Amino acid sequence: MLTHLQRLEAESIQIMREVVAECEHPVMLYSIGKDSAVMLHLAVKAFYPSKPPFPLLHVDTTWKFREMIEFRDVMAKKLGLELIVHINPQGVEKNINPFTHGSAIHTDIWKTEGLKQALDKYGFDVAFGGARRDEEKSRAKERIFSIRSAQHRWDPKLQRPELWRLYNARKHKGESIRVFPLSNWTELDIWQYIYLNNIPIVPLYFAKERPVVERDGTLIMVDDERLPMREGEQPMMKSVRFRTLGCYPLTGAIESEANTLTAIIQEMLLTRTSERQGRLIDHDSAGSMEKKKQEGYF
Amino acid sequence: MAHVSDLIAEDIELYLKTHENKSLLRFITCGSVDDGKSTLIGRLLYESKMLFEDQLTQLEFDSKKVGTQAGDLDFALLVDGLTAEREQGITIDVAYRFFSTDKRKFIVADTPGHEQYTRNMITGASTADVAIILIDARKGVLTQTRRHSYLVSLIGIRYVVLAINKLDMVGYSEAIYNQIDQDYRTFAKEVGLQNIVTIPMSALKGDNITELSVNTPWYRGETLMGYLENVQIEDTVEKSGVFRMPVQWVNRPNLDFRGYSGLVVRGSVKPGDAIRVLPSGRESRVARIVTQEGDLEKAISGQSITLTLTDEIDISRGDVLATTDSPPGVANQFEATVVWMTDEAMLPGRPYLMKIGTKTVTANVSTLKHKVNVNTLEHVAAAKLELNEIGVCNLSTDQLIAFDPYSEDRDTGGFILIDRLTNNTVGAGMLHSALRQPHDSSQWQDFHVNKQAHAALKGQKPFIVWFTGLSGSGKSTIAMLLERKLYSLGKHTYLLDGDTIRHGLNKDLGFTDADRIENVRRTAEVAKLLVDAGQIVLVSLISPFSAEREMARELVAQGEFFEVFVDAPIQAAEERDPKGLYKKARSGELKDFTGLDSPYEAPENSEVRIDTTAQTPEQAVEHIINYLLGIGALG
Numbered sequence: 001m002l003t004h005l006q007r008l009e010a011e012s013i014q015i016m017r018e019v020v021a022e023c024e025h026p027v028m029l030y031s032i033g034k035d036s037a038v039m040l041h042l043a044v045k046a047f048y049p050s051k052p053p054f055p056l057l058h059v060d061t062t063w064k065f066r067e068m069i070e071f072r073d074v075m076a077k078k079l080g081l082e083l084i085v086h087i088n089p090q091g092v093e094k095n096i097n098p099f100t101h102g103s104a105i106h107t108d109i110w111k112t113e114g115l116k117q118a119l120d121k122y123g124f125d126v127a128f129g130g131a132r133r134d135e136e137k138s139r140a141k142e143r144i145f146s147i148r149s150a151q152h153r154w155d156p157k158l159q160r161p162e163l164w165r166l167y168n169a170r171k172h173k174g175e176s177i178r179v180f181p182l183s184n185w186t187e188l189d190i191w192q193y194i195y196l197n198n199i200p201i202v203p204l205y206f207a208k209e210r211p212v213v214e215r216d217g218t219l220i221m222v223d224d225e226r227l228p229m230r231e232g233e234q235p236m237m238k239s240v241r242f243r244t245l246g247c248y249p250l251t252g253a254i255e256s257e258a259n260t261l262t263a264i265i266q267e268m269l270l271t272r273t274s275e276r277q278g279r280l281i282d283h284d285s286a287g288s289m290e291k292k293k294q295e296g297y298f
Numbered sequence: 299m300a301h302v303s304d305l306i307a308e309d310i311e312l313y314l315k316t317h318e319n320k321s322l323l324r325f326i327t328c329g330s331v332d333d334g335k336s337t338l339i340g341r342l343l344y345e346s347k348m349l350f351e352d353q354l355t356q357l358e359f360d361s362k363k364v365g366t367q368a369g370d371l372d373f374a375l376l377v378d379g380l381t382a383e384r385e386q387g388i389t390i391d392v393a394y395r396f397f398s399t400d401k402r403k404f405i406v407a408d409t410p411g412h413e414q415y416t417r418n419m420i421t422g423a424s425t426a427d428v429a430i431i432l433i434d435a436r437k438g439v440l441t442q443t444r445r446h447s448y449l450v451s452l453i454g455i456r457y458v459v460l461a462i463n464k465l466d467m468v469g470y471s472e473a474i475y476n477q478i479d480q481d482y483r484t485f486a487k488e489v490g491l492q493n494i495v496t497i498p499m500s501a502l503k504g505d506n507i508t509e510l511s512v513n514t515p516w517y518r519g520e521t522l523m524g525y526l527e528n529v530q531i532e533d534t535v536e537k538s539g540v541f542r543m544p545v546q547w548v549n550r551p552n553l554d555f556r557g558y559s560g561l562v563v564r565g566s567v568k569p570g571d572a573i574r575v576l577p578s579g580r581e582s583r584v585a586r587i588v589t590q591e592g593d594l595e596k597a598i599s600g601q602s603i604t605l606t607l608t609d610e611i612d613i614s615r616g617d618v619l620a621t622t623d624s625p626p627g628v629a630n631q632f633e634a635t636v637v638w639m640t641d642e643a644m645l646p647g648r649p650y651l652m653k654i655g656t657k658t659v660t661a662n663v664s665t666l667k668h669k670v671n672v673n674t675l676e677h678v679a680a681a682k683l684e685l686n687e688i689g690v691c692n693l694s695t696d697q698l699i700a701f702d703p704y705s706e707d708r709d710t711g712g713f714i715l716i717d718r719l720t721n722n723t724v725g726a727g728m729l730h731s732a733l734r735q736p737h738d739s740s741q742w743q744d745f746h747v748n749k750q751a752h753a754a755l756k757g758q759k760p761f762i763v764w765f766t767g768l769s770g771s772g773k774s775t776i777a778m779l780l781e782r783k784l785y786s787l788g789k790h791t792y793l794l795d796g797d798t799i800r801h802g803l804n805k806d807l808g809f810t811d812a813d814r815i816e817n818v819r820r821t822a823e824v825a826k827l828l829v830d831a832g833q834i835v836l837v838s839l840i841s842p843f844s845a846e847r848e849m850a851r852e853l854v855a856q857g858e859f860f861e862v863f864v865d866a867p868i869q870a871a872e873e874r875d876p877k878g879l880y881k882k883a884r885s886g887e888l889k890d891f892t893g894l895d896s897p898y899e900a901p902e903n904s905e906v907r908i909d910t911t912a913q914t915p916e917q918a919v920e921h922i923i924n925y926l927l928g929i930g931a932l933g
Binding site for chain 2: 001002003004007010011014017021046047048050051133140141158160161162165166172188189192262
């Protein structure tokens, strides 16, 4: 009998193969985090000995941790996969940043708009994303194949019933589908799978002495000189790590000594605060994820 | 469960080792909010320590603010906490929740809401191994209990927990428990549910959820969690000898490698095993099971794999690889139960796309035999199937498909129907049996898709009805009416009309004799191709010369060509002159006009002659239909 991880793995692979068999121009959203790492690992397995028949797309915000960018380039090269990096030119032009514009506008311009631009520019009709149903309440009912209008909007009325292992990948011209192969994985499943398969992840997940400042109860890493110091603020060195990765000014670090995978898992199981707590964008307003999804956020 | 935390703290590697070997169980809870369904799910999440501190803090806060439990934790808030979404008008149909214990990981399909209950429950249940049917101890077996049980049985869930909840509200009465248990079992037999375990509980108070309750000393069974952790599900156990793998994708990295990727939905497979490809019936042996980590010696049900075979045979997506001992059936006509899931009703005769396994074909419901009243299980005659209705019908597909009865295999017997215009998933269905097995699958080895095969698939004999007559005699009118009549009889027809063809295929031709002959020849060739495709073809063409009409007749087999002479005197035709052509011809605008300055050779031996001075177009159609019926052309 298969273990739960083997069943999850087989399900994700089946989902990816359905997409490749039925859709014209798929792309894999690569966010460089641990979920992306697992998704990428599964993609390589799913199509072996062929290479995954789609490119990776990273929607860069120019505010990601430097270590993420390094890791991204190394992974794409190592696997020999095409990596498309899209940076919203409007964001560059208007110098959008979380400090003057706030996290909502920052996320909207760089991520939501950036993603839509990239999908349109390259004409991708399907984009794989690493979201999981256990992450957040509004994700619990998300379909594995989530249809989006030509304007990339998520219309709850358009969502199709999903039965058995039968996914409906048919769509009209202009419409696209977001596909979530990790829907049924939990955070613990992800870590366990990384542990069992020695999947490389960004070093930021491991504790290390890093320069941070404390703001409103959250530890923010001073990843480069663009982080404006508040009055009297001095970066301090602390042993910290990250549970999720995103734009560094918007990602809270946790104080930790966990510098091995087992120590991370141990800490996760014992600390008992949910993973998204470190993500500042989810706290902006009630039901914010739902709203962002309707607007085309992943 | 303090010991779990201790283990995590003391020996994380040992903890991970245990968790690595957990199995997965998917279940669904059936019942309404009143039955305590949300409370039960919330309780399971809580008891399995799957809640994080920030979520617990939120729960305590919400319980005080909006809870219904006088300040105690209101577990229902954990799963019902989607009020914000409700206010935004977002429907919550099926939500999936996750928790795990040391033994298993669980995925719960939660289907709140009453309105779309059938659709949502069928969706959530389609992937579930176990169903928990909740009953309020104060109310006993209700209509909705019957409905839930019928749907559970229909979707093929074999393991049922009857959770008699809110027992605290009836003083933990053993008598009430026994009465409900007995009532339910009598009824469950009717719908064919077998493995039923009844548990007395209070989700709110936590009785018999993770620990046997002191309040029910008379109960000797398992706790709910104990049952969920230990129940052995046959479906997830590999069954030997009945290997099935629908081919998802042909893996061709280079010319030297040709693999078939798919998920083993049943049985197991090893290199050396003989396999058969369905529907073609070709056979080969498994050469390798290829994975990134090296070849496998064996693959079992539930694994996603890539196989190579010892022979180069033609296999594509949608084919099913199966054991040669016990292959699936192959057919194009089925009896099936269909659950309708969209506002626009299902109509017999309308074509839908049908996805089964990895194959998508065109299917239509030939007969809706009856629908089922989900509350009383009565069979009701019906002309169409509305949203949330369930019906038994005959389906026909435009291609042969490999299948197993749904009761034997969900993956090779379950299908969805997709609307061809909206692309929405509009129905789900379960195949029961083939109506007419055209051939044993083994005979399809060298099968050639020829005229007979095309015709058999359409359930008709192909032939040509060739209408000849003067311009304005009424050929097209009669041909159109005839086509409408044949269509209503379920025949696949096509009308080749002279004017239409002259606007497209033959627009390079004029009205000289040579061009008229070529016009007839091309049209006849097209008609012949359509006959080869199994179609009934109506041709409406002046076709003035007997020779060309004979040529057309000789293109097809004997008995496949019927000439209908639409006989109208030229005066009558000229008087009707529907397109004003006679007028133009008389004025000299048109040259070489049949009947005026170009001859019309009236047929002498047509199968049917229509006298337009005596018969209306409707009578003409009746005349032709009677003729076709008389000679057995309409089957």
